[in-house]
Amino acid sequence: MNHVKFARNLITASLFVIPSISQATTQSEVVEHYADIAHAVYSDSLSTAQKLDKAITTFLNNPSKDGLETVKLAWKEARVPYQQSEVFRFGNAIVDEWEGQLNAWPLDEGLIDYVADDYQYELGNDGAKANIVASKSIKIGAETIDVTSIKAEQLADLNELGGSEANVATGYHAIEFLLWGQDLNGTNSGAGERPYTDYVIGSACTNGNCERRAEYLKAASELLIKDLSWMEKQWKEGEKNYRAELLSESSEQGLRKMLFGMGSLSLGELAGERMKVALEANSTEDEHDCFSDNTHNSHYYNEQGIYNVYTGTYTRADGSQLSGPSIHDLVAKKDAKAAKEIKQQFDATRTQVGTLVSAAEKDNQHFDQLIAADNAVGNALVNKSIMSLVLQTASIERAANVIGITSLNPDTADHEF
Structure with missing residues (x-):
């Protein structure tokens, strides 16, 4: 699958055809279909992570420049379904408590491997320059930790080492850093440029x-698969798992979790933590996929995940479409005019966030360039996306009111808009 082509195709208008509204659609059917989408998204996240792992193994067996590019493409493709899964974080504690091991950011990459001499890191973080790759043991405060063996389980134990959230040893971003290396271009064009020879055994x-x-790259990939396998099972039908727990609750509570998840990702997380923080600080250190310059796609697929839950639709990694009873259906049953207006706002926001992808792919203006202090046009584009997400969140709250879901209160992450 060509990742760039896939991303561009998703932005085209009218990609999803919302099924005709069934007057028989019930709240419980909508919640059950939500669980179906979650299972499909995590299944795709797992399968694309397995493809990434296979590409890593092939590359490590015979490192080459082309081989490293193949692995990088596989990493980007693995991000597509995973970023659409983040809408399930908020409201589902089992997901939120689990996801840090897979997607924590920003990270002090000096914990993992070599960095530039002028590397800026979190002040007071003893692990910021520990360099596990180059060390058999690392010292954090008064504690000395044996890292002779680089295995998946040992890496997981190093997350938040010394109490610092910047110490991230596992997940997509640790793998991203091991593939791209640091992006030393600041707000200028260009991503990380790690040479493939960083993996050549011997004198080269x-x-x-x-x-x-x-060993580190392979262990991190293996842990990613293990974690995704566990979450995929949590949403599988017919098992004693989280899905069964969710569906045993009232449908009103299920809808509240759906709407809270959508609103919190839309407002506090995507508009706030992932865009507003980086824009206001003009900080590439707060960019989501900062080593690969893939942030525009990460933001877009976060928004796509919100859209998926509202419309009850999902395009799977193999291109097939999943659709079923949705919140949109429930709103339309109650108030056709409101449903039309809310859907229009969702479409507008998805299109607006899609302009970040267009800026990167057509104009070579990636997110780290858009947030530069001297890029007024880029700043305005990001800010317009933030404000569209704010309006989308208002529409999510409106949808909740129409179908009688109260006490929504989406998480703002302490941001004011």
């Missing part, structure tokens, strides 16, 4: 410790 190895670096 660059920057030292190539064998341990390869």
Whole structure:
């Protein structure tokens, strides 16, 4: 699958055809279909992570420039379904408590591997330059930790080492850093440029410790698959799992979780933490996929995930479409005019966030360039996306009111808009 082509196709208007509204649609059917979408998204996240792992293994067996590019493409493709899964975080505690091991950011990459001499890190973080790849042991405060063995379980234990959230040893962004290396371009064009020779065993190895670096990359990939396998099982039908727990609750509570998740990702997380923070600080350190310059796609697929839950639709990794009873259907049954207006706002916001993808792919203006202090046009584009997400959140709250779901209160992450 061509990732760039896939991303561009998703932005085209009228991609999803919302099924005709069934007057028999019930709240419980909508919640059950929500669980179906969650299972499909996590299944796709798992399968694309397995493809990434296969590409990593092939590359490590015979490192080459083309091989590294193949792995990078596989990483980007793995991000497509996973970013659409984040709408399930908020409201579903089992997801929110789990996701940090897979998607925590920003991270102090010096914990993992070599960094530039002028590397800026979180002040007071003893692990910020620990460099696990180059070390058999690391010292955090008074504690000395043996890292002779680089295995998945050991890496998981190093997350938030010394109490610092910036110490991230696992997940998509740890793998991203191991593939791209630091992006040293600031707000200028360009992503990280790690050479493939960082993985060549023997005299051609660059920057030292190539064998341990390869062990780290493989271990991080294996842990990613293990974690995604566990979550996929939590949403599988017919099991004693979280899905069964969710569906045993009242349909009103299920809808509240759906709407809270949509609103919290839309407002506090995507508009706030992922866009507003980076824009106001003009900070590439607060960019989501900062090593690969893939942030525009991460933002877009977060928005797509919100859209999926509202419309009851999802385009799977194999291109097939999943559709069923939706919140949109419930709103339309109660108030056709409101349903039309809310859907229009969702479409407008998805299109607006899609302009970040267009800026990157057509104009070579990636997110780290758009947030530069001297880029007034880029700043305005990001701010317009933020404000559209704010309006979308208002529409989510309106939808909740129409179908009688109270006490929504989407998370603002302490941001004011």
